[in-house]
Structures are given as structure tokens and as C-alpha cells.
Amino acid sequence: MTQVMNHGGGVHSIKVPIPDNPLGHTLVHVLDTGRGPVLIDTGWDDPEAWDTLTAGLTAIGVDITGIHGVVITHHHPDHHGLSGQVREASGAWIAMHAADTAIVRRTRESEPGTWLSYLAAKLATVGAPEDHIAPLLAAREKGGRMRTLPGLRAALPDREIVPGELLDLAGRRLRAIWTPGHTPGHVCLHLEEDHPANLPGRGRLFSGDHLLPGISPHVGLYEDPDSATETDPLGDYLASLERIGRLGVAEVLPAHQYAFPDAAGRVRELLDHHEERLTGLLGLLAEPLTPWQLAERMEWNRPWEQIPYGSRNIAVSEAEAHLRRLVKLGRAEAVAGSGPVTFVAV
Template sequence: MTQPTDQVTEHGGGVWSLRVPIPDNPLGHTLVHVLDTDRGPVLIDTGWDDPASWNELTSGLAVLGLDVREVHGVVVTHHHPDHHGLSGRVREESGAWIAMHAADIAVVRRTGSAEPGRWLDYLARKLAAVGAPEEHTAPLLAARAAGRMRTLPGLSSALPDREIVPGELLDLAGRRLRAVWTPGHTPGHVCLHLEEAHPAGLPGHGRLFSGDHLLPEISPHIGLYEDPDETTTAADPLGDYLDSLERIGRLGVAEVLPAHQYAFPDAARRVRELLDHHEERLAGLLALLAVPLTPWQLAERMEWNRPWELIPHGSRNIAVSEAEAHLRRLVKQGRAEPLAGTDPVAYQAV
């Protein structure tokens, strides 16, 4: 039996997790799960595309007596670089297939085919439209002019060659792994339900590889789905996320194996906590919207893990996207509305 280490954890029943570091990120690492199948090991996510991360991934596999060339397939919960980053290199070394939900495959394809600088142009326009000050957009425009777009993560991600179909069992010999579509964190995020008895006999229906959808102590970032071609406001990522949470809560799994932090039982309790958290946050935003605010002004006033003036430039972009997603939900619910004639657009509680 594999001996537990700081790097490798055995979860029983042919499932292990490997800690793969994320450079310069407070999350610290991605938990890459290894699932034994009759055709060879399958990875659930792969970690960030970085030499140190690659070394940790391959050395973790070696602890299990595996070589990366033995990997049969890669199932990606979502397209973010701390999950999908090393998938291409794994495929190059092993010939493994890569599977992802169609909505996130579309993101990978769109991002990879974009002309250099297109995303910075889009982000600068988007931020200006929600009320970001010129001193915030200036560095983006400077990066665009200097041609630094090619250095951003995710632009050269591997294009998956298999599509994960929600509700279907994945083609994994000897295992029952069912895809559950859980949009919100990304449009194509999936959780993976291992429909097998828990190896330690915990009560419940199997185990859940939850990616970033369900984490034991933190709520995943829910922002607007980034698409330069979007011309409507139809997407409702927070609404998608809340609906997906309820779907996961009904599965009754015995244990959750997330991509960050640690494994935990009682998914239904954690689902209730997150639903309550977001409802409380929406209520708090409604109180702020007693006066008209742009999305940027709302983000400045929201509660974060540090004061707004200490939040780095890139994290402010993420924060304002989260504010927009919450505004979108309030508008969809009829609890807030944009004020006609405001530019940049301001919102107010109804």
C-alpha cells in the first residue's frame, strides 16, 4: 500500500491525490486526483503549466510506482490553468486523451485562436464600461502596446480531444464515473460522481470529485463568463452556480474530493452553507444599492479578504467581475435595475 506523504494521499479504492503547486498563488496547490482503471491511470485535472509543477506531478506519480507515460486519459473539471495547464504535456508524453465539457472546450478554442492583445483590448473596454478609473485601465493599455499579451496563462492550452457529456458515464474501464454539469465557476465546469461504494464504508452514494465547485472552507470565484463576442446579458453565472449547488446537494455523496484544500464528508451541509452565504451577500449588496452605484463602485464597497486599497491590480479585475455577476443575479430576480441615462451604467435596488 502507498504510504501517505505530504505530496501524495491515498483515498482508498484506487484513488489518490497529488499536491501540484500553483506558483505565486495563495491557494498553494491543486489536488490532482489519480484514478486507477483497467486500461491504466486516469488523471482528474493536471495542475499549472510550470516546471516545478511538472516535477511535482511526475514525482507524485513515481511515489505510486507510475510513470507519466502510463497515463491513459485526463479528465478536466474546467479550463482554468491551475487545472488544465499541464494536460497538453501529459498528452505529449503519454498519448493520453483529454476530456472536457463542450462549453469550456469552446473557451479553450476561442482563447487559443484570439489575436495577441485581443483579450487586453476587451478587458480594458469592459472595465471602462463598469466605471474603472483611468489609472486602473492604463497598465492594461500599456501592456497591450508593449505586446505582453503572449505571456498571460491559458493562451496556449491544449485543445481537448474528447467531450464530456453531462449525465453520461465516462468511458473508464472498470469504473463508474458519471459527469455532472455544474456551471458557475466556468460555463463548462463539471463534477465527477464516482458511483461506487465508499472504500471505508462511509454512508452515502459514492464520492464526488468536485473541482472548484464545492470546497470545504472557501467559496469559488463566480464572475461573468469572459467572452469578447458576448453582445447580450443573458448569462447568469451566479444563478447557474446556485442551481448547480442544489443539484450536487441532492446526490447524497459520502465524501467530496475537491481540487483544493482537503477531502470532506457531508456535501449537503456545505451546499447549505454556500447557498446561505450567497443569499446573505446578495442582501448586503441590495443595502449598498440604496444609492446608485456602478459595478466598480459596488466592488469597492463589498467585503473582501483585505481592504480594497490593498487588493492588487489583477485581483481587482476579478473582484469587479464578481460584483457584476451578483448584480446580474439581482437584476434577473427583479431586485435591482440599471438607471437609464447613466454612463458608466449605475444600478439601484428596486
Template sequence: MAKTFDHGGGVRSVQVPIPDNPLGHTLVYVVDTDRGPVLVDTGWDDPASWDALTAGLAACGTSVQEVHGVVITHHHPDHHGLSGQVREASGAWVAMHAADAAIVRRARQTRPERWYAYMAAKLTAAGAPEEHVAPLRAPRRRTLPGLAPALPDREIVPGELLGLPGRRLRAIWTPGHTPGHVCLHLEEEHPARRPGHGRLFSGDHLLPEITPHIGLYEDPDDATVTDPLGDYLDSLERVGRLGPAEVLPAHQYSFGDAPGRVRELLVHHEQRLTGLLALLREPLTPWQLAERMEWNRPWPDIPYGSRTIAVSEAEAHLRRLVKLGRAEPVPGSEPVAYVAV
């Protein structure tokens, strides 16, 4: 039985499962327009997920064939995975911010071997032990999920209204979780007349109980030194100033008081940076820092793939501290260690 929810005012959501993932599901939003439903995200590319999406659309009184367009908050496979199948079934357009569309384009052109070599080199430079890096060097036949995602055919332009006939949906660029993450502001009165400015489809940018992963933007062909955590904190404040009456996130459940949630997240990251400075009284590599950081379980219990993600998060926080002049690399260290200033 498809799990759907009517949010009122021509907006419903469908729970699309994410296989083998503690998040459980992605909330795919179905927005009525004068030309048929438009989806905000599509869910993971998996047969069970596709079945849930199609059943959910039927429960909403429509079908995948009637979908007019797909708006993608960001390129991750639990959001963009089924976009190609939806487009094939319906002829719908697929829209994404240019920065994430560029990642999709490169992902389609990058052979898995190149990606594994890049990850191995990055982890070695971060101080990962050989037993963690070795599996990335092993010959393999399997492919990574999300390496052949659908190329979008429309660009989401920040600050502009999307072409949804009969609706006012404005794109808000919110980089951090990915370089091209967007939130979508439905600039219409809340159906229950809650105080505030419309509703916000927040993707992974603003979630009621989860702090989204902020790691380094991964790209084998781009050596630009970015500051994802700085991007995230800036775009958090931008969303807080919108003051939507309700937030419709891609995971968990809808909620109010966006400015309050933004404040909690800003405080969380400030406390985390302060905690890392205390750890950096002695020089540490990104891997050593990740081992000592607080996670939702002890480091020995964190599975392989999650350790890689944790190290990327440690690096994003380190990069922020370096940019703020509060930490610096130790000259001549190999792999590079960092120390508080």
C-alpha cells in the same frame, strides 16, 4: 518530495503547486482503471508543477507515460495547464465539457491584444478609474497564462458515464465558476463504507472552506447575457441532492456532508445579495459596488489583478439581482450605475 495521499479504492491525489498563489496547490487525482491511471485535472503549466506531478505519479507506483486519460473539471490554468504535456508524454486522451472546450478553442485563436482591449472596454464600462485601465492599453510583449491551452480531444457529456474501463464515473454539469465546469461522481461504494452515494470529484465547485469565484463568463466574441451566479446556485443544489459519502475537491482537503456545505454556500450568497441591496439604496457602478463590498482584506490592500476579479464578481451578483427584479440600471447613466428596486 512529492506530496501524495491514498484515498482508498484505487484513488490517490498528488499536490501540484500553483506558483505565487495563496491557494498553494491543485489536488490532481489519480484514478486506477483497467487500462492504466486516469487523472482528474493536471495542474499549472510550470516546470516545478510538472516535476511535482511526475514525482507524485512515481510515488503512486505509476508514471506519466502510463496515463490512459485526463478528465478536466474546467478550463482554468491551475487545472488544465499541464494536460498537453501529459498527452505528449503518454498519448492519453483529454476530455472536457463542450462549453469550456469552446473557451479553450477561442483562447487559442484570440490574440493577446484583442483580449487586453476587451478587458479595458469592460472595466471602463464598469466604472473603473483610468489608472486601473491604463496598464491594459500599454504595449506589451508578455503573454497571459492559459492563452495556448491544449485542445481536448474528447467531450464530457453531462449525465453520461465516462469511458473509464472498470470504473463508474458519471459527469455532472455544474456551471457557475466556468460555463462548462463538471463534477465527477464515482458511483462506487465508499472504500471505508461511509454512508452516502459514492464519492464526488468536485473541482472548484464545492470546496471545504473557500467560496469559489463567481464572475461573469468572459468572452470577447460573445455578447450573450448570462447569469453565472444563478447557474452556480442551481448546480449547487443539484450536487447537494447527490448526497456523496465524501467530496474530493481540487483544493484544500476531502470532506463529508456535501449537503451541509451546499447549504452554507447558498446562505452565504443570499446574505451577500441582501447586503448588496442595502448598498444599492444609492446608484453605484459595478466598480463602486466592488469598492464597498466585503472582501478578505480592505479595498486599498487588494492587488491590481484581484481588483479586476472582484469587479467581475460584483457584476455577476448585480446581474443576478437584475434578473430577480431586485435591482435595475439607472437610465442614461454612463458608466451604467445600478440601484435597488
């Protein structure tokens, strides 16, 4: 299978594998600039991924030591994982939105056991069964954090991506569009240049995970153990989608799957999908349910019984994000005095 694609106009993509993940790969984009090639995302921190990235660069005539900069759409390990290794090999700068840089810093600096304690308490609050929480408590007692978790040694960026501004790239017009939802600091990157194949529209969009041709990205809670602020990630995501839909780009270059036209059409599909999902959840909330019970009843890509342990935590976070949106819209409310707290449609 071809790992490298030439998108024209000084833009290539490399399929960098994600180990043991149904997504299969991250599309790392390579943008030629007057000061040298710049990567948009880097892929998972894994030897096979590194070998694929460097081989892909070689195939387009680029040595890893010549990378000028790295622009990260968001902090997740399949996007930011290899950034530190790229910087070590090349001296490249790394740029990220401040909100996601804060997550990277917090993850690196967290005390052993802090995250496990927070997650265990959070899961108890949303109604998770004791046998689901027990492994977290056991891991905490054994010395803190699980070293297998990705992101514990992710690189700290050295530049900030400022929404609305053009990035400092010689000879290119790449503008940052803040699109929170999938993460609080997710950015899309608008290449404000004529499409090389003269497709109608305003340039091209590196969309990260925000806008994908066949997948609705995960939207869960923005987890910060030290913050009491109640965020609305799904509301953020839907507003960000509408912002992207108005850009009128000729082509979308996402971080997974494949490039596609008609961003506005895909935005409409996703807005409709989430409206249908929210309506469906209101039907489930005819009776009071905890977020865990709601997650058990929601439609996923497989039956709840087949969803792995870690993925259940992600699923309940997505259920909570939908609940927060319904509460904010006045379509659901918490049942007073319930513990764990239950929610019901109004």
C-alpha cells in the same frame, strides 16, 4: 509535507503546487482503471508543478508515460495547465466539457490585442478609473497580448465530457455532472461506487472548484468578446449547488484543501452565504453605484487598497455577477441614462 494521499478504492491525490498563489496547491486525483491510470485535473504549467506531479505518480507506482487519460473539471490554468505536457509524455486523451473547450480554443486563436481591447472597454463601461485602464491600453499598443498570461498555449482537448453520461473508463462508473458557475463548462464527477471505508451515501464526488470545504469559489462573468448573450453565472452556480446537494454522496474529493463528508451541509452553507451577500449588496445599493464602486465597497479577503491590479478585475467581475442576479430577481435595476451605468436597489 506529504504530497500523496491514498483515498482507497483505487483513488489517490497529489498536491501539485501553484506558483505565487494563496491556494497553495491543486489536488490532482489519480483514478485506477482497467486501461491504466486516469488523472482528474493536472495542475499549473510550471516546472516545479511538473516535477511534483511526476514524483507523486512515481510514489504510487505510476510512470507518467503510462497515463491513459486526463479528465478536466474546468479550463482554469491550475487545473488544465499541464494537460498538454501529460499528453505529450503519455499519448493520453484529454476530456473537457464543450463550453470550456470553446474558451480554450478562443484563447489560443485570439488576435493580438483583442482581449486587451475588450477588457479595457469593459472596464470603462463598469466605471473603472482611467489610471486602471491605462496599462491595458499601453500593453495593446506595444504589440498585443501579454505573454505572461496563463492559458495562451493550453492544450486543446480531444474528447468531450457529455453531462449525465458515464465516462468511458474500463471498470469504473464515473458520471459527469454539469455544474456551471465557476466556469460555463465546469463539471463535477460522480464515482458511483461503494465508498471504500463504507461511509454512508452514494459514492464519491470529484468536485473541482465547485464545492470546496472552506472557500467560496470565484463566480464572475463568462467573458466572451464576441457574444452579446447576457449570462447569469451566479444563478447558474446556485442551481448547480442544489443539484450537487441532492446527490447524497458519501465524500467529496475537491481540487483544493482536503476531502470532506456532508456535501449537502456544505451546499447549504454556500447557499446561505450567497443569500447573505446578495442582501448585503442591496444595502450598499441604497444609492446608485457602478459595478466598480460596488466592488470597492464589498467585503473581500483584504482591504480594496491591498488588492493587486489583476485581482481587482476579478473582483469587479464577481460584483457584476451578483448585480446580474439581483436584477434578474427584480431586486435591483439599472438607472436609466447613467453612464457609466449605475445600479440601485428596488
